[in-house]
Every structure is written in structure tokens, then in C-alpha cells.
Amino acid sequence: MSWTSGVFNTVKNPDQIFKVLYTVGYRLTGNHRLTVELIGASISELNRQNPHAQNPPFKDVGQLLSGSNHIVFAAILKTLCFTYVNKFTVMYGRNHATAHAAIYELSRNGSQIQEALLYLQPKERLLVVLRDILGLNYAEIADLTGLEKNDVVCLLSAGRWSLRKLLTAPVVASNLPKRAGAAK
Known part of the structure; x- marks a missing residue:
């Protein structure tokens, strides 16, 4: 790629x-x-995928990224995506509502966008982060995640729609300013 x-x-x-x-x-x-x-977990997955590549296995990110142990950034990111989709979403995403509540309790950082991201389904969240935060194109996202390009487009669209819906507060009549000349 x-x-x-x-x-x-x-x-x-x-x-x-x-x-x-x-x-x-x-x-x-x-x-x-x-x-x-x-x-x-991503480092563990890299060690599992490449049992003979490093002796002893990588213990931390510093060792993974240093000197002769350097692995291409795209491979590391791909492993992180794989780990998130295949392991983390199983651990925390089985019951999405319960998982979100648990993650929210740990988060509480006050960022509306971050909180809205946590409401997205895990794959949608991953695609939104890869596209809108990292700026990857659809083909790169498809390669990193193992999804078809059409699936990336559909899931990304759904994720963005959900974010818009979450971040756009509904207009409530009581919050609207009173019209000029309106009877009291």
C-alpha cells in the first residue's frame, strides 16, 4: 500500500x-x-504476530520504536486498529450502553466532542478518528482496518451522522429568544 x-x-x-x-x-x-x-495489547499482538522478529519480545513502546527494533509506523497503527476492533470492542463493546457508561465514568474530561465519540459504535468511532483526526483517506483506512472501502464509506457516514446528532442540541421553544412585539 x-x-x-x-x-x-x-x-x-x-x-x-x-x-x-x-x-x-x-x-x-x-x-x-x-x-x-x-x-x-497492541504490543502483545505485534509480538504474537512476529514471534521470531524480536528476541526477547518488545516490552514497551520505547523499545518497539527504538534503533534496530523500529517497525514501520503504518504497521504499528494497523496493529492498534486490529487490536481495538478485535479485542477491545469484545471486552468493552459487548453491551454498548453498559460499556459507554463504564468508559464515561473513567473519562469525565469535559470535552463534548470526545464524549460524543464515546457514544459511537466502536467501528464507527475508529473510522471517524482515522479519517477526521488523522486525515487518512478511505483506501488507507480500509487497509488498516481490513474493511472494504464501501463499508468504510458507509460506517464513516453513519458515525459522522451520529456525531452531528449528538452534538447538535435540539431546539426547544423555551430556549428561543422572544420575537419582537410578541404579546406577553
Whole structure:
């Protein structure tokens, strides 16, 4: 896959890679503890996928991203996406309403957009983060997530629609300003 999005061209050193991984993880989970768990589970998945690539296995992100142990950023991000979709959503997404309540209790950061993201279904949330926060194109998202491009388009559209619905407060008649000249 030829990566054309700016994030793959500008993120080169370990600190930048970690910041992007952490940002994606935080947007997906809504809190620090779950972000650390997601990144840790991703490292475990990398070790499982490549048992002979590193001896001993990667213990943390610093080792993963340092010196001769450097793995391509796209592969790391792909593993994080795989881990989120296939493991985290199973752990926290079986009952979406209950999962959201648990994540919300851990989050409470006051950001309306972040809170609205946590209401999305896990795959929709992942696609919105990859497209609208990282700026990846549909083909790159399809490659990272293993979804068909048409599925990416549909799920992303549904996720964006849900976000608009969540972030747009309903207009209530009592909140509207009184019209000039209206009888009291």
C-alpha cells in the first residue's frame, strides 16, 4: 500500500509516533488507563504476530520504536486498529450502553466532542478518528482496518451522522429568544 496521507510522511521519530498512537488510543477509549491498555495489547499482538522478529519480545513502546527494533509506523497503527476492533470492542463493546457508561465514568474530561465519540459504535468511532483526526483517506483506512472501502464509506457516514446528532442540541421553544412585539 502506498501511504499518501500527510501523517505517514510527517511522523518519523519515536516521540511523534507515540504521540499519534496515544492520541488515536485516547480518542477511541476516552481515558488514559484504557489507552495504555490498548497500546499494551497492541504490543502483545505485534509480538504474537512476529514471534521470531524480536528476541526477547518488545516490552514497551520505547523499545518497539527504538534503533534496530523500529517497525514501520503504518504497521504499528494497523496493529492498534486490529487490536481495538478485535479485542477491545469484545471486552468493552459487548453491551454498548453498559460499556459507554463504564468508559464515561473513567473519562469525565469535559470535552463534548470526545464524549460524543464515546457514544459511537466502536467501528464507527475508529473510522471517524482515522479519517477526521488523522486525515487518512478511505483506501488507507480500509487497509488498516481490513474493511472494504464501501463499508468504510458507509460506517464513516453513519458515525459522522451520529456525531452531528449528538452534538447538535435540539431546539426547544423555551430556549428561543422572544420575537419582537410578541404579546406577553
